[in-house]
Amino acid sequence: MSRPPTFTPPPCARARVLHTERGDFAVLDAAPPAGAHSTALLLPGYTGSKEDFIAMLGPLAAAGYRVVSVDGRGQYETEGTGRQESYAQGELARDVLAQAAALDGAGGPGGIHLLGHSLGGQIARAAMLTDAGPFRSLTLMSSGPAEITTDQQKKVQLLGDALSRWTMAEVWEAMRALDPPEDADTGGEELRRRWMLHDPAQLIATGAQLSAEPDRVAELAALPLPFHVMSGERDDVWPVPLLDDMARRLGARRTVIGGAEHSPNTARPLETAAALVAFWDSL
Template identity: 35%
Template sequence: MTTFVEIQGENLAVEIYEPKVRIADVVLVHGFTGSKEDFEVIGPLLADMGYRVLTFDNRGQHESAHSKREDAYSMHSLARDVIELSKHYGFVKPHLLGHSFGGLVAQRALVQSPETWRSLTIFCSGPHWIPDKPDLDATIHILQTMTMEESWYKYKDETDKLLPRYETYKKRWTASDPNSTHTMALHLKDTQALTAEIVATKIPVHVIYGENDDAWPLAMQDQMAKDLSAPRTIIKDAGHCPNEDQPEETVKVLTNFWSGL
């Protein structure tokens, strides 16, 4: 059940999956135009394995508050949300996972507060800005010139209407703050790598992606794993969202890493 928690003076929408017997805590950060619902399959599966799971809508996205603060959607602020949510719920050295754009946020959260985390999983993400994405430039232009509802019906409704999660996609897109979405798109074009800072924390890192991931180049994700001295796992028959394409295998890969630390 969604609850609302005041973080940095504004409400964030949070989902907690509680295990019967807790062995560890986990924080999951969703990607660009995503939401906490991206983890509605693996969240309960992880809870069944003994993990207390926290996920939430990034500031300005879906059910979380639209912010009027000038720096609300900066990478520093988004990472602070992750850190403060974990502390608010009394999570003890949680494992941190960031999917796609959330991977960039999670890396920032790790560097800003390394004492908070037990491990970092970079999930279908990269070390920095995303290269060679003309559709990202198109999205940025659209978000500068239209409301979220206008852009949905002009560009997304036709392509998404046959998808199983159509209603979720539509609801969260139209509910999100265009300034938040636009700013996050810009972050995908200019965020710098934190590789050296992450290595310096000596916190265990795991790099995971689907074999058909089409966001960051696979070779870039492979090199990131090498630069971080991190294990790399490729999930078969999965694209950019193995949490949806192969949820059981994703949970297996995640828990094998966490339980081995």
């Protein structure tokens, strides 16, 4: 589970609702005071939320970008449906396209820079393969070419089984009992509140997707867009050599954030933001 350093937005950002043709989405919307030259849309990972990018919003806005991080359908402060079929990957991809349409023209010409972390990367990929027109670039952060590792599949299956039988509160207490000692006091009530507001149907459906995702790198590579593959120097969800190979197959810019693992956005936000600015500015 990602652990944002805070749930309080920086002064440049405001929490608001993004209205789209597919419903309302809770977002953090950050912009430079002098106006943005481009817009970036950031999608969080499995069990995550828009707050996973909170420490990056200030640096990205300072570089001239309007940055919108979003809670996907059924994540944290965006309302869910309680129905697993609502979270089919194609449905979530169409949500992203609706979000992009709602932001179109608000942050400068040239399309939206799309970034997805972990599960968010696979949803972002599906959105691009549905319609790449709204986008200027795609960054896949700690998000691999196909299914997650066997060990992670077992964990996701255990979580899905628990969510099918227990309440969200009961699952939370069970997960916290398994936390390593160094994480025992991290996040506290804000993390619990985020967990309790997730739709369990979303977690079950997207967990199954992570365990069965096909390799669609060749389809993505056929799109005439610039790609960026980012990760920490270690990753137990998709091994780093697998991400290296995916970057090669995409002809993508490759960034490895030292001192980070699966969530460089929370572990090393300043370095991660600087790498994103370097990529986006190069375009």
